[in-house]
Amino acid sequence: MPKRFEYSNPADEPPRFVCQLEKLRCQHVNPKTNHHCRRYQIIGAGYCFQHLETDRHLKIAASTVPNSGLGLFAYDKKKPTGEILFKYNSRKRRGDFIIEYEGEVLSKLAGDQRYGKNNTAPYSAYLNKDFEIDSACLRASGSLANHKPRTYANARLIVTGKNVYLEATKTIRNGDEIFIDYGKDYNIGQEGDSYTHKTKNIRTHVHHATTTRGGKLSVVDLKSLLHASYDNKQHQVGDFHLDKELSSKTSKVYVNPKTGQTVVAHRGTSGFSDWLNNAVYAYGGKKAYQYTPRYKEAERVQHQAEAKYGKTKVSTIGHSQGGLQSELLGDKSKEIITLNKATRPFSNTKHTNQTDIRTEKDIVSRLNPFQKKNEKDIVIPSNKKSSYVKEHGIDTLDRLDNHMLVGNGIMFYY
Numbered sequence: 001m002p003k004r005f006e007y008s009n010p011a012d013e014p015p016r017f018v019c020q021l022e023k024l025r026c027q028h029v030n031p032k033t034n035h036h037c038r039r040y041q042i043i044g045a046g047y048c049f050q051h052l053e054t055d056r057h058l059k060i061a062a063s064t065v066p067n068s069g070l071g072l073f074a075y076d077k078k079k080p081t082g083e084i085l086f087k088y089n090s091r092k093r094r095g096d097f098i099i100e101y102e103g104e105v106l107s108k109l110a111g112d113q114r115y116g117k118n119n120t121a122p123y124s125a126y127l128n129k130d131f132e133i134d135s136a137c138l139r140a141s142g143s144l145a146n147h148k149p150r151t152y153a154n155a156r157l158i159v160t161g162k163n164v165y166l167e168a169t170k171t172i173r174n175g176d177e178i179f180i181d182y183g184k185d186y187n188i189g190q191e192g193d194s195y196t197h198k199t200k201n202i203r204t205h206v207h208h209a210t211t212t213r214g215g216k217l218s219v220v221d222l223k224s225l226l227h228a229s230y231d232n233k234q235h236q237v238g239d240f241h242l243d244k245e246l247s248s249k250t251s252k253v254y255v256n257p258k259t260g261q262t263v264v265a266h267r268g269t270s271g272f273s274d275w276l277n278n279a280v281y282a283y284g285g286k287k288a289y290q291y292t293p294r295y296k297e298a299e300r301v302q303h304q305a306e307a308k309y310g311k312t313k314v315s316t317i318g319h320s321q322g323g324l325q326s327e328l329l330g331d332k333s334k335e336i337i338t339l340n341k342a343t344r345p346f347s348n349t350k351h352t353n354q355t356d357i358r359t360e361k362d363i364v365s366r367l368n369p370f371q372k373k374n375e376k377d378i379v380i381p382s383n384k385k386s387s388y389v390k391e392h393g394i395d396t397l398d399r400l401d402n403h404m405l406v407g408n409g410i411m412f413y414y
C-alpha cells in the first residue's frame, strides 16, 4: 500500500489536504557496470538505504528529538563513530554539500490554498517571502532533517538558481543527527499539531520550474492548453501532442506520450468575448444547452477520449463556455479545471473532482454566487482598471505563479 500524507487542523473534517507519497527509484548507478539500482524508496526518496550511506554518507533513523519521528544522520559504517564526515570552512563561510532538499516549489498563494492561510505546512521550508518548498508528498532524504535553532543546528538550506540543498554549518561527525533551523517560530509539537515556521530567512529568489509531478498541470501548461483550444493550427503544446483523429474544431484532445496524461480542452464560442454568447445557457438552462450542436460535439470528443486513453488519465479543461462544457461532461474524468466558466443564476452542478479558477471581476463566472466552492478553487485578483473582456481572458492566469500546480493530480479529496 502506498503511504499517504494527510493534513488537517482540529476543525477540518475531512482532511484539508491528502496526497499519496511518491515513490522514487534509487538514483545510484554503479560507475563500473552502469547498473542502475533497482530499489524504490518512499521515505527518503532518491536513494535506497544502502546507497544513501555509500553515496551520501547519510542514514535515516529515529530522531534523537522526542516526538519528531525520523531524522537524518551522518553515517558511514566503515568509519569509526565520531570521525568527521562533513566540514564547515569558517573563512570561506561555506560548508560541505550534504544532500538535495527536494519537493514541490509552491508560491505562497498555492501554499495557503493547500494548508490554509494561517497554518503552516509540516514539511515545508520557506525559501523566501514568495515561495516555499513542500516535501509533504515527496519525502526525499534532505527533507527529513529536523529543526534546531540556528545556534544548535549543524546545517542550513541553500537556495541557488536551480537547486535547494543542505550544507554543513559546523563539523558533522559520523553518527551525528543533522539539524537545520526552519525559522524562529518553528515549534516542535505533538503529532497533529500545526507547525509555524513562516520566517525562514533565505533571501535568494527561486526561479526554477517544478515538474508536473503526479500528472498535475502547472499554470503554464493550463494557459497554453486553453489558448490552444482556440487555435486550430497548434499541434503541439509543450509535451502534449494533438490527437488529430479525435479532436474537433471546438474540443481538442492532447496527449503527453511520456506520461500518458491526456487533456480534453473545450473552448468557448468566440474567442475572448464569448461571455456575450451564453444566452442559450443563461435563459434556457442546462437542458436547452445540451441540445446545442456545440454541446453534442463536445460530448462526442469527451467520450471518445475517455474510451481511448482511460478516464483516470483525462483532465477536462475549458475556458468560459468551454468551462461549462467541462463541468457538464468531465465528471467521469480524473479532474475538471475551468477558467471563468459560464454560470447562470442559481444553477450549476459542480463536481468533487472540479477546480474552478475565476477572476475576481469576471462577470460570466459570477452570475451564480451560491454555487458550491471547493477548497482548491482559485480566485485571481483583478486589476481595477482592466476591462471586463480582459478580465474574462485566459491571460489573467499570468497573475498566478507559473509553477503553481492546479487541479487534482496526486491529491485526493473526499
Ligand SMILES: [Zn+2]
Pocket: 026, 027, 028, 037, 038, 039, 047, 048, 049, 050, 051
Ligand atoms: Zn540503491
